[in-house]
Amino acid sequence: MSGFRRSLVRLVFSDPEYTGLLVVCKRPSIGMIIALSDARDRAAGTSIASMLDPMLVDFAGLIAEWNLEEHDGTPVPVTAGGLRTQDPALVLAIVTALMEVASVTAPLGPRSSDGDPSLEESMPMETSSGNPES
Amino acid sequence: MILGLCRRFHCLPSALLAEDADLLRLLMIEHLGGGHGE
Numbered sequence: 001m002s003g004f005r006r007s008l009v010r011l012v013f014s015d016p017e018y019t020g021l022l023v024v025c026k027r028p029s030i031g032m033i034i035a036l037s038d039a040r041d042r043a044a045g046t047s048i049a050s051m052l053d054p055m056l057v058d059f060a061g062l063i064a065e066w067n068l069e070e071h072d073g074t075p076v077p078v079t080a081g082g083l084r085t086q087d088p089a090l091v092l093a094i095v096t097a098l099m100e101v102a103s104v105t106a107p108l109g110p111r112s113s114d115g116d117p118s119l120e121e122s123m124p125m126e127t128s129s130g131n132p133e134s
Numbered sequence: 135m136i137l138g139l140c141r142r143f144h145c146l147p148s149a150l151l152a153e154d155a156d157l158l159r160l161l162m163i164e165h166l167g168g169g170h171g172e
């Protein structure tokens with residue numbers, strides 16, 4: 001019997017600077033989202049890298065694959081060490097994209113209509129005949 | 135927020151924090167839709 005695996009999520013980057021960057025992640029837990037959000041908020045004005053450093057191992061563990069390469073074409077390893085070598089802005093972009101996995105873009109779409117009345121309602125009904133056995 | 139959700143789902147914070155973040159999406163959709171939860 002084969003096991004069950006949760007689907008992975010492909011991160012979407014709104015900044016055109018990261019066009020072509022592919023990052024596929026495992027689905028984060030609520031605890032991870034809260035910790036990342038906290039780190040991002042505390043990093044305002046300082047370095048996201050320093051705020052994220054204590055949790056880089058866990059964060060790197062969420063990343064299933066990416067196509068990130070060094071300037072010489074060497075693939076960057078998907079590890080905490082690999083993340084540490086990267087531009088803080090890139091790390092922040094990945095964190096932000098990961099947090100958007102758990103968010104909803106407001107406003108929601110319009111409510112769906114109630115739909116047409118069901119056809120069963122318009123079916124002619126006959127009065128049932130008496131019980132033939134009685 | 136954490137304790138409120140724990141009361142709502144009858145679980146410990148450790149279980150809540152380990153839960154998939156999809157739950158946050160559902161809560162947000164409920165909030166945006168004007169729902170007030172249980």
